[in-house]
Amino acid sequence: MFRYVARRLLHLIPVLLGISFLVFLLVHLVPGDPVRVMLADAGSPEQVERMRRQLGLDRPIYVQYASFVVRAAQGDFGRSIHTRRPVAQEIAFRIPYTVHMAVAATLVAVAMGVVLGAIAAMHHQSALDYGTMVVALAGVSLPNFWLGLVLILVFSLHLRWLPPAGADSLAHLILPAITLGTSSSAIIARLTRSSMLEVLRQDYIRTARAKGVGPRRLVYRHALKNAMIPVVSIVGMQFASLLGGAVIVETVFGWPGIGRLAVDAIFTRDIPVIQAVVLVAAVIFVFMNLLVDLLYGLLDPRIRYG
Amino acid sequence: MTRWNALPVLLVVVVLLAITAGSGGAAPAPARGGTLTMVIGSDPPSLDPHRTPSVNIAHAVMYETLVTVDRRTGEFIPGLAESWEISQDGTAITFKLKRGVKFHDGTPFNAAAVKTTFDRLVSKETNAPGASWVGTLTRTDVVDDLTVRLVFSKPYAPIFSSLRISFLAILSPTAIAKMGADYGQNPVGTGPFRFKQWIPNDRIVYERNPDYAWGPAHYKNRGAPNFDQLIIRIVPDESTRVIAFERGDIDILPGAPARDARRMMRDGKFPFIQIPTTSGTYLGLNVKKPPINDVRVRRAIGHATNTDEVARIALEGLAVPMLSPIAPTIWGYWDGVKQFALNHDPDRARALLAEAGYRPGPGGAMMKDGRPLEFTVWTYARMTNVRVAVVLQSQLRTAGIKLNIEQMEPATLLASTQRGEHDAILISYGWPDADILYYFFHSSRLATTNRVHYVNTQVDKLLEDGQTTVDTAKRLEVYKQLQRILLAEVPWVPLASELSVNFNQPYVQDIYYDKFGNLLLLDAYRTR
Numbered sequence: 001m002f003r004y005v006a007r008r009l010l011h012l013i014p015v016l017l018g019i020s021f022l023v024f025l026l027v028h029l030v031p032g033d034p035v036r037v038m039l040a041d042a043g044s045p046e047q048v049e050r051m052r053r054q055l056g057l058d059r060p061i062y063v064q065y066a067s068f069v070v071r072a073a074q075g076d077f078g079r080s081i082h083t084r085r086p087v088a089q090e091i092a093f094r095i096p097y098t099v100h101m102a103v104a105a106t107l108v109a110v111a112m113g114v115v116l117g118a119i120a121a122m123h124h125q126s127a128l129d130y131g132t133m134v135v136a137l138a139g140v141s142l143p144n145f146w147l148g149l150v151l152i153l154v155f156s157l158h159l160r161w162l163p164p165a166g167a168d169s170l171a172h173l174i175l176p177a178i179t180l181g182t183s184s185s186a187i188i189a190r191l192t193r194s195s196m197l198e199v200l201r202q203d204y205i206r207t208a209r210a211k212g213v214g215p216r217r218l219v220y221r222h223a224l225k226n227a228m229i230p231v232v233s234i235v236g237m238q239f240a241s242l243l244g245g246a247v248i249v250e251t252v253f254g255w256p257g258i259g260r261l262a263v264d265a266i267f268t269r270d271i272p273v274i275q276a277v278v279l280v281a282a283v284i285f286v287f288m289n290l291l292v293d294l295l296y297g298l299l300d301p302r303i304r305y306g
Numbered sequence: 307m308t309r310w311n312a313l314p315v316l317l318v319v320v321v322l323l324a325i326t327a328g329s330g331g332a333a334p335a336p337a338r339g340g341t342l343t344m345v346i347g348s349d350p351p352s353l354d355p356h357r358t359p360s361v362n363i364a365h366a367v368m369y370e371t372l373v374t375v376d377r378r379t380g381e382f383i384p385g386l387a388e389s390w391e392i393s394q395d396g397t398a399i400t401f402k403l404k405r406g407v408k409f410h411d412g413t414p415f416n417a418a419a420v421k422t423t424f425d426r427l428v429s430k431e432t433n434a435p436g437a438s439w440v441g442t443l444t445r446t447d448v449v450d451d452l453t454v455r456l457v458f459s460k461p462y463a464p465i466f467s468s469l470r471i472s473f474l475a476i477l478s479p480t481a482i483a484k485m486g487a488d489y490g491q492n493p494v495g496t497g498p499f500r501f502k503q504w505i506p507n508d509r510i511v512y513e514r515n516p517d518y519a520w521g522p523a524h525y526k527n528r529g530a531p532n533f534d535q536l537i538i539r540i541v542p543d544e545s546t547r548v549i550a551f552e553r554g555d556i557d558i559l560p561g562a563p564a565r566d567a568r569r570m571m572r573d574g575k576f577p578f579i580q581i582p583t584t585s586g587t588y589l590g591l592n593v594k595k596p597p598i599n600d601v602r603v604r605r606a607i608g609h610a611t612n613t614d615e616v617a618r619i620a621l622e623g624l625a626v627p628m629l630s631p632i633a634p635t636i637w638g639y640w641d642g643v644k645q646f647a648l649n650h651d652p653d654r655a656r657a658l659l660a661e662a663g664y665r666p667g668p669g670g671a672m673m674k675d676g677r678p679l680e681f682t683v684w685t686y687a688r689m690t691n692v693r694v695a696v697v698l699q700s701q702l703r704t705a706g707i708k709l710n711i712e713q714m715e716p717a718t719l720l721a722s723t724q725r726g727e728h729d730a731i732l733i734s735y736g737w738p739d740a741d742i743l744y745y746f747f748h749s750s751r752l753a754t755t756n757r758v759h760y761v762n763t764q765v766d767k768l769l770e771d772g773q774t775t776v777d778t779a780k781r782l783e784v785y786k787q788l789q790r791i792l793l794a795e796v797p798w799v800p801l802a803s804e805l806s807v808n809f810n811q812p813y814v815q816d817i818y819y820d821k822f823g824n825l826l827l828l829d830a831y832r833t834r
Contacts, residue, residue, distance in 0.1 A: 031717070031718045031721040032715075032718045032721045033717070033721055036717075036720055036724075036754075037359070037716075037717050037720070038351075038359055038435060039359060043435065043754070044438065045753065047433060047437070047438075048754075050430060051433050054433060082351045083349075083351045083490075083506075084351075084352060084357055084487060090506070093506060094506070094507075149545055149546075152549055153549070156549055156553055157553060163553075164546050164553065165539070165546045165547075165550050165555075166508065166509075166541075167505075251542045251543055252543045252546055254507075254508070254539070254540065254541035254543065254546055254550075256506060256508040257507075260507050260542065261507070264348070264349075264507075267716065268351075268717070269717050
């Protein structure tokens with residue numbers, strides 16, 4: 001197990017190098033110059049050149065990349081071109097906000113998804129089954145920004161229950177978490193349903209039922225746990241992809257997380273920040289995958305790590 | 307003393323449509339205390355004016371400048387300077403500074419502070435985005451403790467327009483020495499509010515500066531502000547901003563989006579004020595690119611354009627049509643420009659195109675050498691710009707000109723237009739002085755802000771004169787001439803200047819804005 005984890009972590013290195021190089025290349029290929037953005041057009045050509053030199057942007061791309069890798073390996077991501085704050089500080093400040101949001105959204109997604117999926121499976125091919133699946137389909141199809149605005153209109157403006165923007169309290173977390181969690185919950189609901197249906201057809205369920213286990217106990221003690229194995233993997237993936245959805249949700253709800261940082265950095269061509277945000281996202285993604293693989297073993301003792 | 311400090315203000319139309327303060331009977335004495343919350347769309351990159359490409363209210367409440375603008379007359383009035391005198395040849399301005407002013411960190415404000423600030427602003431090492439605002443400034447001399455002299459290599463007429471902007475705010479020399487590049491995270495000014503906390507992308511918090519006692523003369527209250535605390539919330543989404551305001555989470559909503567502004571103005575639940583801005587939206591035509599390298603085609607485009615319609619339909623009536631490249635609120639705008647304006651005249655447009663060799667073809671398109679008259683405009687993917695472009699597209703179609711619209715993200719648009727790959731751009735500027743024309747039309751700005759790739763030696767000369775002519779009347783003549791030439795050559799089709807609609811909660815009283823749309827807070831107070 002330890003060797004397995006160590007090997008997985010070693011695999012991380014080439015993955016991160018590859019990702020960082022691709023991003024580096026992309027940022028340089030896209031038109032738009034951070035120095036021009038920074039100088040807001042008013043700068044003279046000499047001033048532009050001077051700033052480019054100060055920022056090391058006049059050097060060849062491969063030199064810039066090499067120096068980035070060397071410094072990043074030492075935990076130094078440089079300073080943001082736009083705000084001149086240390087990039088590590090910019091990111092460290094925002095990570096907790098985004099993690100809070102992602103955790104809350106995952107809780108929403110799992111709670112809604114598993115309940116809806118289990119209900120649908122237990123009432124297979126009934127109106128309840130179709131009804132919940134239509135709701136799930138709608139959940140995936142609704143764009144985040146639209147759902148977010150509707151929730152704000154209803155719960156902030158009309159009912160006045162919850163604040164529309166900001167990050168002061170738990171109350172500020174509710175609407176963005178529901179918005180972000182809804183699309184994932186739909187996917188989880190569908191998966192829970194099919195996985196449950198699969199499990200309910202298994203012999204051991206039939207045996208349990210024959211032995212007189214009540215339907216409630218049957219579902220909660222016997223079926224649900226085994227049905228959760230594929231669901232866990234999708235939850236892990238969803239958690240990571242929530243970081244992507246956070247870009248829009250954080251903008252709509254004025255949430256100061258890493259998604260907004262990424263958007264701002266892209267608009268200002270703030271290369272050091274874009275780099276670092278993408279690397280952080282990649283690390284989270286890879287770690288979530290690892291965590292999911294390890295959780296498998298807990299849920300299903302037949303799985304071994306070699 | 308010359309007339310510089312009394313630059314005439316042209317066409318200042320501040321329409322006060324609804325202000326509840328003091329109406330009917332004696333107004334109660336302003337209440338002290340409480341928090342005032344306002345909202346903006348994005349964080350300033352830095353609170354250090356020397357390290358940010360733009361300054362806004364977040365800087366203005368905390369920093370102060372040597373001169374400021376009277377909210378009623380628009381004239382330059384003392385800020386941190388008590389008075390000023392300009393040398394005969396216009397290359398030196400001597401400022402007498404206010405006595406007893408202190409920075410938030412306790413450092414006394416004096417000539418040395420002004421010198422340290424300006425030296426830092428123009429130093430190559432700082433490479434400040436705002437350095438261009440001081441023009442030809444060569445050095446800053448300390449005459450005595452409360453007298454400071456700015457020395458220019460040649461007269462720089464727009465300097466007073468610059469001097470009131472936070473880019474040229476005076477910083478604490480103690481803090482500069484201590485903080486260096488981190489000044490923006492620990493900003494120290496002389497203003498009515500002092501910095502308390504900044505949660506990036508969420509809020510900037512300020513508290514009352516209790517020592518403040520040097521407010522400009524256009525305030526009733528020249529001492530510390532009434533509020534204990536000022537919060538500037540950062541909410542990027544327009545709709546969320548409006549909802550947060552309507553719920554009462556926010557006290558002041560500046561620059562409401564047009565669609566919501568119209569609705570809220572009708573509802574009448576919140577006091578509001580419409581303020582002309584110093585911004586202008588224009589169609590910039592790349593004079594090097596066929597088919598619009600032909601001046602007759604450019605004039606035809608101008609006459610095919612209906613700016614009234616652009617302001618009324620595309621901008622929801624929250625804009626004034628622009629007749630000149632200089633917006634009506636900007637110093638240097640000339641009312642006589644009307645007789646030279648590219649007024650809406652489709653017949654004239656068609657006649658000009660005929661003169662240029664175009665004949666009507668199938669579907670009413672104007673054709674020459676078997677090709678229809680067609681060009682592409684690049685614009686920001688911003689709602690208002692796109693709507694203006696669409697209205698323009700339909701107007702040009704009636705004159706037989708096909709306009710294609712391409713939307714881009716700002717950094718891409720700027721980079722691509724500098725290389726001259728475009729036919730035309732639809733974009734806005736904001737500037738307080740007619741000297742903007744220098745940035746957009748001088749040949750030295752070709753690869754940067756001169757996006758229409760316009761070169762005209764006569765215009766170059768006039769633009770240089772505009773910067774160095776100290777006599778106000780003579781300087782105005784220069785810009786009159788420039789406006790005439792630019793309307794004849796049509797590198798730009800001026801479109802409209804937007805109005806800002808600013809709302810506030812009814813329980814916030816005595817909120818003022820100056821003619822540039824800057825919020826003035828010293829007299830403001832809450833009734834609950």
